[in-house]
Amino acid sequence: MTHAAPLPHSIASPTGxxxxxxxxLVKRYGKDTALGGINLAAPxxxxxxxxxxxxxxxSTLLRILMNLVRPDGGSTRVFGLDPQRQGPQVRxxxxxxxxxxxxxxxxxxxxxxxxxxxxxYPAWDQPHADRLCRQLSLRxxxxxxxxxxxxxxxxxxxxxLARRPRLLLLDEPTDGLDPVARDEVLGLLSDHxxxxxxxxxxxxxxxxxxxxxxxxxxxxxGGALLAQLPREDLHRRLKLYRAxxxxxxxxxxxxxxxxxxxxxxxxxxxxxxxxxxxVATRIADSGGVVRDVASLTLDxxxxxxxxxxx
Amino acid sequence: MQTAPxxxxxxxxxxxxxxxxxxxxxRSLRLEAMILGAAFALLTALTLYELSRGSMKxxxxxxxxxxxxxxxFVMPYAVWRDEKLFSHxxxxxxxxxxxxxxxxxxxxxxxWLGGAVAWIMxxxxxxxxxxxxxxxxxxxxxxxxxxPKGEISPDQLRMVRWAPETxxxxxxxxxxxxxxxxxxxxxxxxxxxxxxxxxPLVFFLLLAINPLGVTQQLAETTIELLLVSPxxxxxxxSGGAETLDRLVLVGGKETTAWTGLPSMENWLRATTFWxxxxxxxxxxxxxxxxEA
Numbered sequence: 108m109t110h111a112a113p114l115p116h117s118i119a120s121p122t123g124x125x126x127x128x129x130x131x132l133v134k135r136y137g138k139d140t141a142l143g144g145i146n147l148a149a150p151x152x153x154x155x156x157x158x159x160x161x162x163x164x165x166s167t168l169l170r171i172l173m174n175l176v177r178p179d180g181g182s183t184r185v186f187g188l189d190p191q192r193q194g195p196q197v198r199x200x201x202x203x204x205x206x207x208x209x210x211x212x213x214x215x216x217x218x219x220x221x222x223x224x225x226x227x228y229p230a231w232d233q234p235h236a237d238r239l240c241r242q243l244s245l246r247x248x249x250x251x252x253x254x255x256x257x258x259x260x261x262x263x264x265x266x267x268l269a270r271r272p273r274l275l276l277l278d279e280p281t282d283g284l285d286p287v288a289r290d291e292v293l294g295l296l297s298d299h300x301x302x303x304x305x306x307x308x309x310x311x312x313x314x315x316x317x318x319x320x321x322x323x324x325x326x327x328x329g330g331a332l333l334a335q336l337p338r339e340d341l342h343r344r345l346k347l348y349r350a351x352x353x354x355x356x357x358x359x360x361x362x363x364x365x366x367x368x369x370x371x372x373x374x375x376x377x378x379x380x381x382x383x384x385x386v387a388t389r390i391a392d393s394g395g396v397v398r399d400v401a402s403l404t405l406d407x408x409x410x411x412x413x414x415x416x417x
Numbered sequence: 418m419q420t421a422p423x424x425x426x427x428x429x430x431x432x433x434x435x436x437x438x439x440x441x442x443x444r445s446l447r448l449e450a451m452i453l454g455a456a457f458a459l460l461t462a463l464t465l466y467e468l469s470r471g472s473m474k475x476x477x478x479x480x481x482x483x484x485x486x487x488x489x490f491v492m493p494y495a496v497w498r499d500e501k502l503f504s505h506x507x508x509x510x511x512x513x514x515x516x517x518x519x520x521x522x523x524x525x526x527x528x529w530l531g532g533a534v535a536w537i538m539x540x541x542x543x544x545x546x547x548x549x550x551x552x553x554x555x556x557x558x559x560x561x562x563x564x565p566k567g568e569i570s571p572d573q574l575r576m577v578r579w580a581p582e583t584x585x586x587x588x589x590x591x592x593x594x595x596x597x598x599x600x601x602x603x604x605x606x607x608x609x610x611x612x613x614x615x616x617p618l619v620f621f622l623l624l625a626i627n628p629l630g631v632t633q634q635l636a637e638t639t640i641e642l643l644l645v646s647p648x649x650x651x652x653x654x655s656g657g658a659e660t661l662d663r664l665v666l667v668g669g670k671e672t673t674a675w676t677g678l679p680s681m682e683n684w685l686r687a688t689t690f691w692x693x694x695x696x697x698x699x700x701x702x703x704x705x706x707x708e709a
Contacts, residue, residue, distance in 0.1 A: 174708060175505040191709040199426035199512035211507030212499050214444060226437035227511050229427040273423060 116178040124151040126186060126306035127172060133180035133371035134167050134330075141167045143330040144181065149308050151186075154300070154320045157260050157310040158409045159327030166206050168327070172308075173203050186273065199228070200265030206278040208259040213252030217245050217262055221269070236269035243291060248309050256283035268299055275299070275307040281316045289316060296320060301355070315406040326412045334412050342402045345411065348377045348386060350401060354393035359393035362386070366415045378403070378411045428512055429520065438525035446495055446529060453533075461540070468548050475544050477552045477581040482654040484676035485537075489530060489596035493604040496526040502706055503608045509706070516707045517619055523601050523699070527594065534593045538586055553580035559664065567664045574674055584656070584681045591688045592654050598695035606702030647683065648690045655686035 119289065127149040134142040142164045149155035159165050170176040172185055174194040183190055190197045219239065225231040240247060243261040256264060260283045267275060275296070281289045296307060297320065309317050325335035345366070350358070351374045358368075364380035376397070379386050387397050404413060467473035499588075500508040508522075509515060545552045558577045563569055607613055623632045644650050651659045656679035664672050 122639070140674055156671060170505070173510060175509055176488070177709070194708040195428055195512045195514050197427060198510060199428055205506075209506075211501070212441065212445070223437060223441070226433045227429045228512070229433075270426075272426070 112415065125184070126151045127155070127308060128184045129168075129171075129181060131181035132168070132171065132178055132183060134164070134171060134176065134178050139251060140330050142171075143180070145327075145332050147325060147332060147335065148388075149306060149323065151306050153308045153322035154296075154309060154317075155323045155325060156314065156321035156405075157325045157327060158312065158314050158413070159310075160312055160413065163312075163327040164330045165312075165327055166278050166296060169203070169205075169278050169308070171225075172276060173198060173201065177345045178235045200272055201274045201276055202270065202272035203276045204260075204263045204267050204278060204280055206282070208256050208263070208283060210251035210254070210259060210262070213250070215251045216247060217249050217251065217254075217265075218247030220251060220266065221247070224266045224269070230270045232271065235271070236265055236291055239265045239268055239295065242272060243288070244293065247274050257285060257288055260284055261288065261292070263332070266294065271299070271303050271305070273305045273347060275305065277307065277309045277311075277358055279311050279313070280309060280358065281311070281313060288294060293317065304378055314409050315404075318405045321405060324409065326409055328413050333415065338405070341405070341408050343407050344382065345380050346383055346386070346404055347399075347403055348379060348390060348397060349399040349401075350375055350377075350390045350395040352393070356394055358395060359389045362389055373400070418490045427510075434513055434518065434521050438500045438522045439528060442496055442522070442526050442529055446492075447501060448497055451673055457540075464544060465547075468544070473548070475541075475548050475552060476554045477549050478541070478587065479554065479655050479658050480701070482589070482659075485534070485589060486592055486596040486650075489593040490549075490600035490603075492526065492597060493523075493600040493694060496522065496601075502605065514708060516703050519605065519703045519706060523598075523703075526601075527597060530593050530597050531590060534589050538589055542567065542586075551580040553578045554658075555579075556661075557672070558678070559662070559676050561672045563662075563664065563676070567662065568667070569664050570667055574672070577675075577678070579658075579678060582681065584684055585658075588653075588655060590685055591692065595653065595688070595691045595695045598692075598699045602695065602698035602702040604702075606698070606705055647686050650687075650691070652683040652687035656680050 125148050126190065127147060129145050129147045132142050132145040132147070133140070145164075145168065147157075147168070157165050158167070161239065168174060169179050171183055172190055174190040177191070185197045186200055188197050188200070210220070212220070212223075221233070221236050221240075225233060225236075239245075243265065245258065245261050245265065249258070250260065251262065260280070264280070267277075277296075280296075281292065284292060293316075299305065300307065307320070309320070311317055314321075321338055323335065323337050324341055326333045352358070354373070356373070356375075358375050358377070362379065364386070365377055366380060367376075367378040369376045377386075377390075382402055387400060390397050402408075464473070464475070465471045468475075472547060498507070502519075508518065511518065512535070513521070541552070544550075555575045555576055555578050559573050560562055560575065561569075561573045562571075603613075618634070624636050627633050641648065646652075651657055657677070658679035660675075661673035662676045664674055666672055
């Protein structure tokens with residue numbers, strides 16, 4: 108018999124400061140609940156990966172942070188600012204890349220788009236923008252209406268990065284990018300972090316694409332935040348145990364923290380949230396022999412959490 | 418050692434946002450401006466040709482106020498078509514209070530509209546100078562008592578020449594302003610615009626069916642209130658210059674004439690009313706997109 112333990116919900120910030128904090132955040136669309144009381148805490152500095160399936164509420168959460176969508180309940184803070192009351196100040200601090208690739212002004216060239224952003228953001232750094240364009244192979248004279256999905260995404264990235272915001276909110280940032288461009292973009296995001304010491308909140312269901320960046324993980328499912336924790340905690344405490352035992356052996360009763368259990372002949376595999384020594388002892392005490400204990404890749408770990416029972 | 422918290426990111430000033438919106442709108446309207454420019458060039462050529470032949474006596478084009486009002490009403494569509502306000506796209510992401518941002522963009526559009534109106538007025542004045550005309554218009558004016566059914570005697574009618582005054586030139590700008598604000602309010606306030614086509618359709622359907630025999634009368638009263646009442650659009654557009662009363666001459670023959678000259682008082686009263694009304698509607702519509 109297996110029992111699921113409550114999944115982790117706490118992230119301790121090294122400085123105690125949070126870039127993004129929500130408490131009991133609720134958003135409904137008619138009878139559908141997009142977000143059902145979310146308590147998200149993204150520490151300042153580093154990358155918070157908000158993972159979840161399509162329709163989990165990731166984009167809605169980001170749009171609430173930008174005050175593009177009004178929540179039905181709870182509170183939201185971005186660097187201590189309330190997006191609903193201090194929307195312009197919040198948006199000045201944030202570089203936001205929405206899910207859509209559609210440019211607002213199809214007649215604009217890339218160069219004109221950069222000028223447009225420069226007018227709105229006094230902190231705009233034109234030489235940096237030019238450098239980013241070169242790195243991403245974006246021609247300033249290219250018309251936005253004629254850009255491919257990937258090129259439009261690159262233009263959005265340049266607009267978001269060129270003013271060095273304290274927080275980047277990226278909604279599926281690698282969507283539409285080929286592998287080379289994706290690598291380039293991830294490199295730019297790493298450079299941005301090193302350059303500014305800022306925070307990035309990435310929402311995606313393609314975890315493997317941003318694997319190398321993530322410091323903290325939040326998992327959304329059906330409008331609920333199933334788990335949020337530092338990456339090292341995830342790798343340290345969420346593990347796959349392979350064990351076998353005598354004929355008819357079913358493993359320890361009431362093993363806490365089991366997220367998934369699968370039997371293959373006499374071998375049983377558990378994905379368990381818990382301390383490795385404790386879990387291994389429980390398995391051994393029940394008559395099994397632990398053959399292997401392995402950390403999960405970030406992708407597998409998140410998928411395991413997404414599939415966990417409530 | 419404690420590090421100081423980073424200073425907040427600066428917000429853009431009015432001048433930067435206004436200048437940028439002026440530029441964006443200018444570019445967005447380029448196609449329409451080119452089409453209108455071509456039509457205007459053709460009109461200029463035809464007018465100059467007619468003037469050179471001496472076959473034209475230019476007057477103040479009161480009828481053109483309707484064309485100006487229509488253009489000003491539809492212009493906001495072109496101003497806002499890229500912004501997708503109801504789905505909160507690019508415009509909503511920028512770091513400016515949304516209602517203020519809308520007001521700034523509307524003002525930037527108004528500057529372009531004002532420029533176009535000024536251009537037309539200048540053109541008209543130049544045509545007047547070239548033709549040696551005061552751009553006046555000739556109308557019959559009634560004097561004395563008018564009978565309860567509009568009966569007058571022919572000697573009560575006299576032809577008068579009325580030349581536009583300074584306020585008539587200004588009224589072109591206020592007309593454009595009122596209809597621009599009404600169009601902007603419609604653009605900003607109504608999400609599903611095509612559905613509103615049902616309103617005139619139902620109106621004309623009711624007019625055709627005329628149930629209980631009251632629709633016709635209701636329509637006439639509404640149109641009269643809207644167009645020729647003291648606060649009606651004709652007073653707002655021209656100080657009442659287009660309002661001609663229907664009169665009956667002795668013998669039963671019908672005619673139309675002014676019962677009074679267009680006046681600045683009529684225009685000011687009606688224009689103030691329409692500016693307040695359109696401004697209020699604009700503000701209500703803009704408030705649909707406010708921050709919280």
